Amino acid sequence: MKIKISKDFAKMPGGRYQNKSDKSGEEFRKDLLIPKYNLAKSSKEKLIIDLDGLFAYPSSFFEEAFGGLVREFRSEKEQLISTIDFVCEENPIQIDRIKRYMNDADK
Amino acid sequence: MDFRKRLNENNLNKNILAKSMVKRQEKILERERFDATLLKREIFVPGIWDFGNNNEATTKFFSDIVEAIFDSDLSGTNLVINLDNLNNFSIESIVYFIAIISLLNHHGVMYSGLLPNDANLKKNLGYYGFHNHVAMDGKLKYDKSILAVECYDRTKPELVSKIRVFTKNNCSKTEGSYLASMCEMIIEMMDNTCNHAYDNIEKTRTVLKRWYICAKNEEKCISYVFLDTGLGIPKTVMRKWNEFYGFSNSKIINSALKGDYPRSSTGHNFRGKGLLQIYSHFKSENCIRDFKVISGRGMCIFNNIDKEDADLIELGSDIRGTIFCWKIDKTKVMKG
Numbered sequence: 001m002k003i004k005i006s007k008d009f010a011k012m013p014g015g016r017y018q019n020k021s022d023k024s025g026e027e028f029r030k031d032l033l034i035p036k037y038n039l040a041k042s043s044k045e046k047l048i049i050d051l052d053g054l055f056a057y058p059s060s061f062f063e064e065a066f067g068g069l070v071r072e073f074r075s076e077k078e079q080l081i082s083t084i085d086f087v088c089e090e091n092p093i094q095i096d097r098i099k100r101y102m103n104d105a106d107k
Numbered sequence: 108m109d110f111r112k113r114l115n116e117n118n119l120n121k122n123i124l125a126k127s128m129v130k131r132q133e134k135i136l137e138r139e140r141f142d143a144t145l146l147k148r149e150i151f152v153p154g155i156w157d158f159g160n161n162n163e164a165t166t167k168f169f170s171d172i173v174e175a176i177f178d179s180d181l182s183g184t185n186l187v188i189n190l191d192n193l194n195n196f197s198i199e200s201i202v203y204f205i206a207i208i209s210l211l212n213h214h215g216v217m218y219s220g221l222l223p224n225d226a227n228l229k230k231n232l233g234y235y236g237f238h239n240h241v242a243m244d245g246k247l248k249y250d251k252s253i254l255a256v257e258c259y260d261r262t263k264p265e266l267v268s269k270i271r272v273f274t275k276n277n278c279s280k281t282e283g284s285y286l287a288s289m290c291e292m293i294i295e296m297m298d299n300t301c302n303h304a305y306d307n308i309e310k311t312r313t314v315l316k317r318w319y320i321c322a323k324n325e326e327k328c329i330s331y332v333f334l335d336t337g338l339g340i341p342k343t344v345m346r347k348w349n350e351f352y353g354f355s356n357s358k359i360i361n362s363a364l365k366g367d368y369p370r371s372s373t374g375h376n377f378r379g380k381g382l383l384q385i386y387s388h389f390k391s392e393n394c395i396r397d398f399k400v401i402s403g404r405g406m407c408i409f410n411n412i413d414k415e416d417a418d419l420i421e422l423g424s425d426i427r428g429t430i431f432c433w434k435i436d437k438t439k440v441m442k443g
Contacts, residue, residue, distance in 0.1 A: 059295070
């Protein structure tokens, strides 16, 4: 199972909250990430997040999307982290950044 | 005796009459003086309209206009904003002026104005969207080297895409990490403004929660200005962290950009890192230069070689909100 953000959501992601930003991290999490994560979990598949093709990697967008996912599924953090994998050939450093948001999300 | 008594009484009456006439005249004069200040207050633009090169006069000009909005003693004043003397302006001055005029409109302050004498200057103002935002005549003049002022009240990634295309096209269509860094910087500015800049700013009036952006292509660089008219960094920081009491405004801005405060304003570790992100992008890209932040009474102008170092300047008057300025040096843009 895969989400390519640049194709399935936006090439230029926005800010943190839906009520204050177009193409926000909250919108992405609610409309795409959570439904796909639930599907992946129930079918015991990996969910691949493809970050290639994006024009920018705004921290508030990614923190709210992926950090927010951890906060929402706090009790299954380990399972969540092991279910989601990232691909980013254009800018691999972004993967570590997003993983850090996920690890620090509930601190 | 009677005569003398009557004479004394007459003199007394005359004195009372004279005194009351003087009092009456004084009252009329006082009223006239009051009416004159109440009905018309003329504010003149400085010849050099630039926060960097003429900070005293430029900040005074803006704070005088803002005073007319928020000082209740000046309510009902008709402002006359006179741009007649204008010789030279910086981009941030014109964008900030457009933002302040939007505030005047929002708060229903009566104002009129005079455009600069110089026809070339008048035309140049038009390219920034001046007539569209200020004169409201809807005639947007167009110059391909200028991305005219746009304003919104939410984060707008589509506009960031437009700025990306403008930047790339003016940097010989060079793709590179500088484009992503610049876009991330702008998105953080927009989001930071929408989430923090107008927190608890006015309890009694509606607030115009907007940000403004503009860009200009020049021979060797592209200049950008992003600003808001919110509470400003020093006041926001001081409200939340009293450790900063006693610091100058420029020092607070410098510390806030470097993330020197103890925790997020929201109480969560994952929040409140917007200013630090903005500054990090300036630091990480060699071609992003001349980074300047003006807010409250402080101005930080960052060094292009040692990007940790900044000139900390205190302004003559308070500036409402925050102004970010930076440039992309086209000669230092790297591919890849």
